[in-house]
Amino acid sequence: MHVLHVSEVTWGGVVSLVHDFMAEQLRRGHRVSLLTPDAFPDPELPAVTRTSWVLERRRPSGYPRALAQLRSTIRRERPDVVHLHSAFAGFFGRLPVLSGTRRVPVVYQPHAWSFDLFTDARIQRSMTAWERTASRRTDALVTNCTDEIDEGREIGVRTPARALGVPLDVERFHPVDRDERDRHRRSLGLDHSKTLLCLGRLARQKGQDLLVAAWEATPLPDTRLLLVGPGDPEPLRRLAPTQWGTTICWIGDQHDVRPVVWASDVLVLPSRYETVAVVVAEAMASGVPVVANRVNGVDMAVTDGPSPPGGVVVPAGDMEALLAESRRLLDDPELRAALGRDGRERVVALFTPELVVDRLDEAYEQAMREQR
Template identity: 40%
Template structure:
């Protein structure tokens, strides 16, 4: 901040969440630095509101702007090829989840309970739950899913985003049952693949979906396996609705979370708070 003052340039900062301050010096300097910044870029809207209240920062200096998702890297893959790789039939109804295996935080116990309920609701359907990822609770999750029919679990740390994209392309619906999240990336990746999502009610999921089906998904109460099972059953039974929500999901990511969309929001925020930026250049042919 001091260097910016010395050279006459506005200094912007990001705030990554949390209020843990490890040293006495940090406790003294953080409020000063936050208030001295020309602007703060914070992804989760709820966290942006908290920082504004906690540090008394004017609302114009706080921008709730998410990290962008490279939508060009998240395009739907060949569905039948993905299913063949997983040994899933073309007629199966597939629900997918991916992420770190942390049972409580990610709501995986709720998901397993909901899946049991869904199997009871539709006992004659060819249902498959696709789980992608591993983590500290992998052993506990294995005990949970062992007695449950029709679960396919890729129990690996996957860093290859291309492979994750191919695996998720096998799905009809994406499920996100988390209890605790900021502004989650996983549902955005699924939405970019054209998958409708069923998500637990969190500030971050409401921010992604705007709370309405028009954005490509459905929000259900937290820790409610019956509601989760009911919405999954509704989408799995209606191919037309799934296709409509899937198109809306992709459009939502393109218009609100792509690098172009986020870049325009950042530019507007910087200009409002004193930064001089060059004009945007047209890419249209001359």
């Protein structure tokens, strides 16, 4: 099978997911091509045929060129299936006559629906109408979680759909012993305080502003809030003038996030919306329990199903509950250890690349049947 992945997103969890999909697909003997902007990190998979996509979201004047590049890539590569990642790839790739996908099976993965990306009601209505229309030009829908499928159904998306989960390398993300944990803490300059980790790019979606404001009002005792991720920290610093630099520590982007995960006691997820945050699976695979807002995908990742939970889920937006549950776990080493063990087992049972790409291959086959 020849798969063409198309993504305009060049950061965060989408990059990790695309990389893990491609690595497992190559292992299975699939042929894999990739169309992305140059800013997409090098996947370091030599067998992948990569094409540069000149696309900037904020430059509509460049859209015709981006559409032409997509069309020419499909004609040259002649894939068996086109896998579109996120809103802009989903937009260009589901203009079938213009994009060249009319005779090629199309699989769309939103990584958060386009109407969730905006707060303006008029834009939300327009995006909702577009997603409903574009779904009729989509042969299969794949999502990171069942919540995302349900959200699509609510607006009239009837495309055959499959929830994949998060493919995670459980050999790369694994628990460490106390000595290694302490070594990572020393290398990060962390003292013996308990450490609450918030990992993700600094953006409204990720909710660090909500968390930092709540922390400024009621910091947890003997605890360091560690913020990790790319972005401008200045707006957050202004929200916490007394705690920033003392109990709140921002260390910027990290090429390898494992040391900060291993150095932490609990991962906190204050996001406004997600579709299964990769960091949740990374933390649980590493034996670090999670306290998370109930946003799309979190229940599926942390608590749902027969596997024991790997953490605690609280109502979305309730920072008081988020910090209270974080404190409960931080104050109870035995509970943390139990949730850490269960979280690791949960990820191994649900989210290995082999299991997730099994589901993805089934979606590809369904898309190809839809085209026949």
